[in-house]
Amino acid sequence: MEYFFELLFSGLTRGSIYALIALGYTMVYGIIGLINFAHGEMYMIGAFTALIVSSVLTIYGLPLPAILVLTALAAAVWAGAYGFTVERLAYRPLRNAPRLAPLISAIGMSIFLQNYVLLAQTPDFVPFPTLIPEFAFLEPYGGIVGSSDLVILAVSTLVMAALTLLIKYTRIGKAMRATAQDQKMALLVGINVDRIISLTFVVGSALAAIGGLLIASHIGQINFAIGFLAGIKAFTAAVLGGIGSIPGAVLGSFVLGLTEAFATGYVSSDYEDVFAFSLLVLILIFRPAGLLGKAAVEKV
Amino acid sequence: MSHTRHFLLGLAALALSVCTANPARAAEPIRIGVAGAHSGDLASYGLPTLQAVRLVVEEINAKGGINGAPVELLVEDDGCKPEIATNSATKLVSGGAKAVIGHICSGATRAALPIYRAAKVLVISPSATTPALTQSGEYPYFFRTIAADNTQAANQVEFALHTLNAGKIAVLHDKGDYGKGLAEYAQSLIEQSGKAQVVLFEGITPGAVDYSAVVQKIKRSGAEAVLFGGYHPEASKLVGQMRQKRLAIPFVSDDGVKDDTFIKVAGKDAEGVYATGPTDVSTNPLTKAYREKFRQAEGTDPGAFFDNAVAAALALTNAIAKAGSADPEAVAYALRTEEVATPFGAIKFDTRGEPVGIGFSIYQVNNGQFVQVR
Numbered sequence: 001m002e003y004f005f006e007l008l009f010s011g012l013t014r015g016s017i018y019a020l021i022a023l024g025y026t027m028v029y030g031i032i033g034l035i036n037f038a039h040g041e042m043y044m045i046g047a048f049t050a051l052i053v054s055s056v057l058t059i060y061g062l063p064l065p066a067i068l069v070l071t072a073l074a075a076a077v078w079a080g081a082y083g084f085t086v087e088r089l090a091y092r093p094l095r096n097a098p099r100l101a102p103l104i105s106a107i108g109m110s111i112f113l114q115n116y117v118l119l120a121q122t123p124d125f126v127p128f129p130t131l132i133p134e135f136a137f138l139e140p141y142g143g144i145v146g147s148s149d150l151v152i153l154a155v156s157t158l159v160m161a162a163l164t165l166l167i168k169y170t171r172i173g174k175a176m177r178a179t180a181q182d183q184k185m186a187l188l189v190g191i192n193v194d195r196i197i198s199l200t201f202v203v204g205s206a207l208a209a210i211g212g213l214l215i216a217s218h219i220g221q222i223n224f225a226i227g228f229l230a231g232i233k234a235f236t237a238a239v240l241g242g243i244g245s246i247p248g249a250v251l252g253s254f255v256l257g258l259t260e261a262f263a264t265g266y267v268s269s270d271y272e273d274v275f276a277f278s279l280l281v282l283i284l285i286f287r288p289a290g291l292l293g294k295a296a297v298e299k300v
Numbered sequence: 301m302s303h304t305r306h307f308l309l310g311l312a313a314l315a316l317s318v319c320t321a322n323p324a325r326a327a328e329p330i331r332i333g334v335a336g337a338h339s340g341d342l343a344s345y346g347l348p349t350l351q352a353v354r355l356v357v358e359e360i361n362a363k364g365g366i367n368g369a370p371v372e373l374l375v376e377d378d379g380c381k382p383e384i385a386t387n388s389a390t391k392l393v394s395g396g397a398k399a400v401i402g403h404i405c406s407g408a409t410r411a412a413l414p415i416y417r418a419a420k421v422l423v424i425s426p427s428a429t430t431p432a433l434t435q436s437g438e439y440p441y442f443f444r445t446i447a448a449d450n451t452q453a454a455n456q457v458e459f460a461l462h463t464l465n466a467g468k469i470a471v472l473h474d475k476g477d478y479g480k481g482l483a484e485y486a487q488s489l490i491e492q493s494g495k496a497q498v499v500l501f502e503g504i505t506p507g508a509v510d511y512s513a514v515v516q517k518i519k520r521s522g523a524e525a526v527l528f529g530g531y532h533p534e535a536s537k538l539v540g541q542m543r544q545k546r547l548a549i550p551f552v553s554d555d556g557v558k559d560d561t562f563i564k565v566a567g568k569d570a571e572g573v574y575a576t577g578p579t580d581v582s583t584n585p586l587t588k589a590y591r592e593k594f595r596q597a598e599g600t601d602p603g604a605f606f607d608n609a610v611a612a613a614l615a616l617t618n619a620i621a622k623a624g625s626a627d628p629e630a631v632a633y634a635l636r637t638e639e640v641a642t643p644f645g646a647i648k649f650d651t652r653g654e655p656v657g658i659g660f661s662i663y664q665v666n667n668g669q670f671v672q673v674r
Contacts, residue, residue: 003520010513017509125533127565143519143546149512215509220540221533221565229507264513270475270503272513 007265015257019156020211021234022249024204030244037106040231041113046209047216076206083205117224242293329372333392335402337380349609356613382411389415398626406430426608445611453485470523474530475503482529531556536566587643611642
């Protein structure tokens with residue numbers, strides 16, 4: 001039974017890691033219907049920014065919680081700026097192009113950003129400091145769950161709640177929903193659609209950056225390519241949960257993470273991906289819109 | 301008509317060969333091919349070996365060549381790509397190479413070998429470690445001056461069984477050719493020994509965000525040591541999470557992990573980790589002399605496989621000299637019977653073409669550095 005709980009927490013950790021990235025994916029898709037393949041790169045850039053900022057702050061000798069908060073802020077702002085720029089350069093000029101064009105542009109952006117970081121920083125793995133402090137009360141359970149596992153789990157749940165509130169109950173959220181429904185109509189009623197879309201990208205990228213910070217601190221190493229695999233998995237999770245749906249992204253991530261953990265634990269880690277993707281196929285056969293997705297009615 | 305033509309052609313050929321052979325007899329050069337990655341992202345493996353061969357050959361030519369014949373190098377860049385390596389091999393064979401030092405990558409070597417076999421050209425690689433190249437017995441004229449991958453696995457298993465006294469061993473790998481090959485070999489060696497059992501044999505997904513599930517599985521298996529086949533990014537994550545989950549058993553890995561980046565990234569978790577790596581030969585006077593020459597010529601420290609390439613060039617030229625000709629049969633015999641002084645000490649080759657005297661040692665991370673333990 002203890003083994004079951006150990007695997008459960010492994011799965012929850014993986015799931016919440018995927019969720020932190022999947023939330024940004026699903027948000028951008030929900031508003032403008034674009035699969036932003038460069039989203040994984042925002043996660044990677046966030047992690048690199050966090051590494052640089054936290055190293056500098058450590059030199060100044062700040063306490064660990066202050067470093068964590070300031071680093072998270074800096075990474076979010078910096079990655080947000082990247083998100084804004086990427087949208088301006090790569091997606092806005094293609095706003096009225098066929099759907100495939102921005103998709104290709106997103107893949108190009110992803111390759112560009114990876115190689116940019118490879119050249120500007122390093123092709124090697126670099127160590128990432130442990131920014132999440134050890135909690136004393138977890139000590140007896142150290143073999144099962146660590147402090148970074150809990151923090152990641154808590155942050156991804158909080159972010160999901162905050163995003164849901166933002167979209168449901170604020171003016172900006174209302175504008176976002178209007179933009180999602182019909183961009184032309186939203187323009188007609190006086191919504192600055194370009195600004196709303198920019199904002200969506202900034203928020204999505206900032207979330208990915210915070211994810212990058214927490215996950216890098218959990219794993220302890222980063223390089224230019226970490227965004228790719230994490231991005232693919234998070235994308236899978238978002239599709240599983242119903243792309244466009246905020247709670248769906250979190251649910252999908254947990255389902256994916258738990259499947260992988262239990263497949264590893266009770267079968268073999270050789271087959272964790274086989275199980276994860278078989279599950280995806282099965283769910284998409286029976287619920288083509290994903291677990292919590294609404295079947296979209298094509299506008300005519 | 302056709303008879304006359306053949307006769308005339310033969311006559312012309314004869315005249316030509318007499319013309320060229322006579323004046324050249326005194327200094328007919330011995331052509332040796334050098335093939336490997338000299339450009340592209342794996343050039344850092346190939347270029348040091350090219351430099352090494354050049355240094356050795358310059359020295360030999362300065363002393364008047366091998367039995368009076370100068371050595372001429374034919375250099376081919378295969379970029380470590382199998383499809384280019386076959387072209388390189390064809391070019392070297394048609395260029396008159398009697399022997400080839402190369403190729404660098406196992407895949408490229410494997411692709412090129414059938415061409416050399418057909419042309420009866422002797423090949424000696426400083427760095428191709430795939431066991432099958434020698435151990436399949438398909439290439440009687442293939443030699444190498446580096447220990448095969450499975451030598452490493454044998455060292456690891458020996459160490460885990462007799463030094464660590466582990467009775468239950470978990471064998472993990474990264475599902476790649478290199479890591480999985482090592483792990484499978486280690487598994488079969490452990491089972492053959494009868495002294496320990498493999499309680500877990502699993503592949504992990506490289507690049508995954510979290511390995512805690514597999515760590516819990518190791519814990520549950522009751523393993524007393526972990527053998528890991530793969531590279532340092534996964535190894536540092538795995539060790540980190542093992543220590544996080546309070547699993548303190550020894551971690552033994554390979555030369556894909558014996559890299560300073562591993563220590564840098566894994567930090568304090570790296571302490572105590574074992575890894576096999578080529579035996580340290582930096583105190584050998586011959587090694588020092590060649591490394592110093594490289595430094596003088598290039599201004600930097602020699603890179604990967606430099607010592608191995610020096611050894612390959614020395615062994616090959618020595619064997620040609622002892623054999624008295626570049627005939628592959630005679631040279632192969634000399635390689636197998638005559639010991640030669642190299643940066644690794646005195647070496648020769650066994651019947652399969654594996655070097656006797658070049659091997660791996662076990663290293664352990666101690667205060668942020670790999671220290672040879674045996």
